[in-house]
Amino acid sequence: MAQRYSSFEKGGRMWLLQRVTAAFLLVVLAFHFFLLHFVHHADEVSFLMSAGRMETMSYYSLMVLFLLTATFHGVNGVYNALVNQGLTGTKRTVIKWTLVAASVVLILQGIRTANAWAGIPLY
Amino acid sequence: MSQSYNRGLIEDFSRWREFEAGMWAWIFHKFTGWVLIGYLFTHIAVLSTAIPASGAETAVLQAGNDVYTQTIVSLEGLLLVRVLEVGLLAVAVFHMLNGARLLLVDLGVGLESQDKSFYASLVLTGAITVASVPTFIAGAF
Numbered sequence: 642m643a644q645r646y647s648s649f650e651k652g653g654r655m656w657l658l659q660r661v662t663a664a665f666l667l668v669v670l671a672f673h674f675f676l677l678h679f680v681h682h683a684d685e686v687s688f689l690m691s692a693g694r695m696e697t698m699s700y701y702s703l704m705v706l707f708l709l710t711a712t713f714h715g716v717n718g719v720y721n722a723l724v725n726q727g728l729t730g731t732k733r734t735v736i737k738w739t740l741v742a743a744s745v746v747l748i749l750q751g752i753r754t755a756n757a758w759a760g761i762p763l764y
Numbered sequence: 765m766s767q768s769y770n771r772g773l774i775e776d777f778s779r780w781r782e783f784e785a786g787m788w789a790w791i792f793h794k795f796t797g798w799v800l801i802g803y804l805f806t807h808i809a810v811l812s813t814a815i816p817a818s819g820a821e822t823a824v825l826q827a828g829n830d831v832y833t834q835t836i837v838s839l840e841g842l843l844l845v846r847v848l849e850v851g852l853l854a855v856a857v858f859h860m861l862n863g864a865r866l867l868l869v870d871l872g873v874g875l876e877s878q879d880k881s882f883y884a885s886l887v888l889t890g891a892i893t894v895a896s897v898p899t900f901i902a903g904a905f
Contacts, residue, residue: 684841691814743805750809
């Protein structure tokens, strides 16, 4: 059977997700930097201002989606880098699940923080 | 019929000695990626101070005396943090511009001029970073 030139597995699903999240992050990360450094300045940050933004459902949803995509893109990027470096076997499985666990913790903590600002009593 | 390739270890860091634009783009993309994921974990940890802060009295929040506001204000008061933020911006901008370059190459655009687009990413990163310094440093002194 003819082989295809590719360093990716699983039919390239993760490969595609890495690129889809990249395109999303390009826009949202630029917006994030612009809003929080140029429109508002870092030294003017306060709990009430952050809460004011996060109480808007559209902003809250965008930030949660930002957290999910950034975590996936970053952690999957680290995993790909390690696999390309030659990570195989048991080590690969252990590192994969450690990264999954770290992602879950990061996402849960991020959502708890967003909820604390938004006044959603789930934190 | 398509051909199969054995590329061996993709990440052979000794290759940095052979100067090629694409190689350096790859090294910088990897380095900036590691910095950004490291920062994401730190960022959420610092922002988590909003959780205890949310229990504070309204008057405390209005006065900015809650743990979240105090943490951010103290961090932003350090010149080192401001300088690191400029570094973070440079790292993020490069990763974004080079990432856009990689997305385009994946879509079949610009493979022939991939070296030029790498240099363009570097120049633009430098320009955006320098132009942002006044905004990032404002109020630090």
